[in-house]
Amino acid sequence: MSGLLALLDDVAAIAKVAAASVDDIAGAAAKAGAKAAGVVIDDAAVTPKYVHGFEADRELPIIWRIARGSLKNKLVILLPVALLLANFAPWAVTPLLMIGGAYLCFEGAEKLYHALVPAKDHAVEADFDTKDPAHLEEEKVAGAIKTDFILSAEIMTIALAAIPDSNFWTEAITLAIVGTVITVGVYGAVALIVKMDDLGLHMAATGRTGAGRAFGRGLVKAMPGFMSVLSTIGTAAMLWVGGNIITHGLDVLGWPWIYDSIHHLAEVAAHATPVLPGVLAWAVTATFDGAFGVILGLLLIPVATRVIGPAIAAVTGKKKAAH
Structure with a gap:
C-alpha cells in the first residue's frame, strides 16, 4: 500500500512539473506572439494582393498554397536555425x-x-494580359512564399528573443506554437478578407430581407476602405x-542613449496624469519608436534602391546568363 501511495505521489509531482512547463510554454508563446504583432499585421495586410486579379474560385486554393509554404518556412527551415543560434551563437x-x-x-x-x-504600377496589369493564368499563379505563389520567408524570419527571431531563458525543448515547442498559431491566424484572416466582398455580393443578390441585402451592399462598398x-x-x-527593435538592440550592444531617452519621456508622460498611465507610456514609446523607424527607413531607401538593389540584380543577371 505504501508503495502505491509513493507511486501516486511521484505521478502527482510529475503532473505538477508538466503543468508548470505547459504554463511556461503558453506564457512564453503569448509574449512572443505579442512582440511579433507588427510583422503579423503587415503580413495580413500584404498577402491579399497576391490573389488580386484571379478568378474567385482560385483565391482560397492560392491562399492555402501560400499558407503551406509559410508553415514550411517557419517550422522546417527557420525553427532549426533559430534554435542553433540560441544555443550555439546567442551573440548573433x-x-x-x-x-x-x-x-x-x-x-x-x-x-x-x-x-x-x-x-501607377503597370506591371501587374501587364502580367495578367500577357501570361498564362496557371503560370502566373505559380509565379505569384512563389513570390508570396519568398516574401513570407522574410517576414517569417523576423517573426521567429522576435519570438526567440522574447522567450525567457529556458531549455532546448521549451524553446522548440514555444517557437513551433508561435509559428503555427500565427500562420493559421494570418492566413485564416486573409482568406476571410478576400472572400468578404464575395459574401457581400451574395447577400446583396440573394438576401431574404431588405436589411440583409443592404448589409451585403454595404459590405462590398466597405472592403476597399477596410483594406486601406x-x-x-x-x-x-x-x-x-x-x-x-533597433533602439533596444542599440541598448543591448552598449549604445543606450536613444532607448533611455524614449523610456524617460514615456515615464514622464505616465507620471503626468493619473488616467491610464500605462497606456500613455506605451503610446509615447510607440510614437517615438515609430518616428525613429521612419527616419531610419527613409535613410535606408537610397541605400537599398541604389546600392543593394543593383548589386542583387547584377548577381541574378549573371546567374541567368550562365544558364
Whole structure:
C-alpha cells in the first residue's frame, strides 16, 4: 500500500512539473506572439494582393498554397536555425534582430513614401494580359512564399528573443506554437478578407430581407476602405516594431542613449496624469519608436534602391546568363 501511495505521489509531482512547463510554454508563446504583432499585421495586410486579379474560385486554393509554404518556412527551415543560434551563437541574435528591424523600417518608410508620392504600377496589369493564368499563379505563389520567408524570419527571431531563458525543448515547442498559431491566424484572416466582398455580393443578390441585402451592399462598398485602413495599420506597426527593435538592440550592444531617452519621456508622460498611465507610456514609446523607424527607413531607401538593389540584380543577371 505504501508503495502505491509513493507511486501516486511521484505521478502527482510529475503532473505538477508538466503543468508548470505547459504554463511556461503558453506564457512564453503569448509574449512572443505579442512582440511579433507588427510583422503579423503587415503580413495580413500584404498577402491579399497576391490573389488580386484571379478568378474567385482560385483565391482560397492560392491562399492555402501560400499558407503551406509559410508553415514550411517557419517550422522546417527557420525553427532549426533559430534554435542553433540560441544555443550555439546567442551573440548573433541581437544583430540579426536589428537587421530584420532595419528591414521593417525600410519597408514601412518605402510604403509611406509611395503613399505620399503615388505611382501607377503597370506591371501587374501587364502580367495578367500577357501570361498564362496557371503560370502566373505559380509565379505569384512563389513570390508570396519568398516574401513570407522574410517576414517569417523576423517573426521567429522576435519570438526567440522574447522567450525567457529556458531549455532546448521549451524553446522548440514555444517557437513551433508561435509559428503555427500565427500562420493559421494570418492566413485564416486573409482568406476571410478576400472572400468578404464575395459574401457581400451574395447577400446583396440573394438576401431574404431588405436589411440583409443592404448589409451585403454595404459590405462590398466597405472592403476597399477596410483594406486601406489595414494597410495603414500594418505600415505603422512595421515602423513601430522596427524602430523598437533597433533602439533596444542599440541598448543591448552598449549604445543606450536613444532607448533611455524614449523610456524617460514615456515615464514622464505616465507620471503626468493619473488616467491610464500605462497606456500613455506605451503610446509615447510607440510614437517615438515609430518616428525613429521612419527616419531610419527613409535613410535606408537610397541605400537599398541604389546600392543593394543593383548589386542583387547584377548577381541574378549573371546567374541567368550562365544558364
